[in-house]
Amino acid sequence: MVKEDVGITVSKKGDFSEWYTQVVLKAKLADYAPVKGLIVLRPDGYSIWESLRSTFDKKFSRNGIRNGFLPILIPESLLGKEQKHFAGFNPEVFWVTHSGTNVVGDRLALRPTSETLAYTLYSKWIQSWRDLPLKINFWNTALRAEIKATKPFLRTSEFLWQEGHTVHSTKEEAEKEVMKILDIYKDTVEEELAIPVTTGKKSEKEKFVGAVYTTTMESIMPDGKALQMGTSHFLGQNFSIPFEVKFADKNNVEHFAWQTSWGVSWRLIGAMIMVHGDDTGLVLPPKVAPIQVVIVPIYRNDEGEGIVLPKVEEIKKELESKDLRVHVDEREGLSPGYKFNDWEMKGVPLRIEIGPKDIEKNSIVVAKRYNLEKINLSFTEIEKIPTILDEIQVEMLKKAKEEAKKNTLEMSNYSDFKSKIERGGFFNSPWCGKLECEEKIKEETGAEIRVIPFDSENNNKKCIYCQQQSESIPIFARGY
Incomplete structure (x- = not known):
């Protein structure tokens, strides 16, 4: 074997996409599977995922969350019980229509996400206030039809992730859980992967289908594109009502419960590769490196x-x-x-x-x-x-923060916005809060609202698009 067989043949700045793929394959993190859109994790890649899983499990456990397991098949009748949620995922669903040569009665979906399945079971498991809060995390695979523009770890038809689903007796308790999980995600990604993130809420347009609101953490990649690193959703009673997730209080009065769901995927590994890698190949943060x-x-x-x-x-x-x-x-x-x-x-x-x-x-x-x-x-x-x-771990996060800062711009002039978006980056731009302006900006520039940072409300600026009073200063970016 000669060096040319294993070395990276393109530069990170010259051909970012090809560079990324070569690093994934030649550093032996993953390989392509025989089925389009699927990848195989090799031992080093899986070791990084196990390291993250171990850290999350410890933090989840301290928060009273336990692990469970869910099957991969979901009846179509269950997916349809929450109509908005089902409509959002339907285009991506893989369907099982046959068992051997026999047609199955109710089509079975290969799990795109588990809300409908979990909450059907939760409605059986929860009877009274004594059963709450119920906090379960599932380490699953999920399947969503991604055939075009696939990229290892970033966009594949099957991916590893964790999805947590909690049930609470009050709205306030559920909303606190949403923020606890987001904080766990942020701390873990920054401390373990040395990747800085920005946390906040998604816009109404970009929130998780079926959620009251979605909190998110976003990072900027070296090519100027944004990557969603994880989300934590307040579901309110949007699922508890159709799935009859109810409990009797201490006075034996029945109430619908309040719920959350949240998850991160192996997309985190893709972000780590992009943020820290160089023209020589992979650069691993010590805390997650299979070999330190x-x-x-x-x-x-x-x-x-x-x-x-x-x-x-x-x-x-x-x-x-x-x-x-x-x-x-x-x-x-x-x-x-x-x-x-x-x-x-x-x-x-x-x-x-x-x-x-x-x-x-x-x-x-x-x-x-x-x-x-x-x-x-x-x-x-x-x-x-x-x-x-330990010093390397700290220095890698410091360097990543400096690079992210360079890629973050304050932008209030729409002409400047349009001319500079081609180069990518996080654009902090005032917005009036109207869906019409959000859609027009995306239509004309390809940039969307990635996150509305907490405490970004602003009443002294004008919307970058319509010049009306701004409501907040979201981060606009093109994303993966």
């Missing part, structure tokens, strides 16, 4: 067994004792240079190089992936490596 430290022994012939490898094993054990994920590259027939390039493309946060001369000096060479800096550490300084990884 790779050790590359450098030796000839018998130098390995007698000198280098025993020291490598000693260093590996010391690092593993500090709960670090460590791998030793002992592949034969490959040069150190090839191995360095390979691990850089795979994004491993730290690489340790050690050979006989390093051992003579009682030191190792440590290469940082995120900025390609090399430093020398003495054997007694190896204990600093966990701190170095």
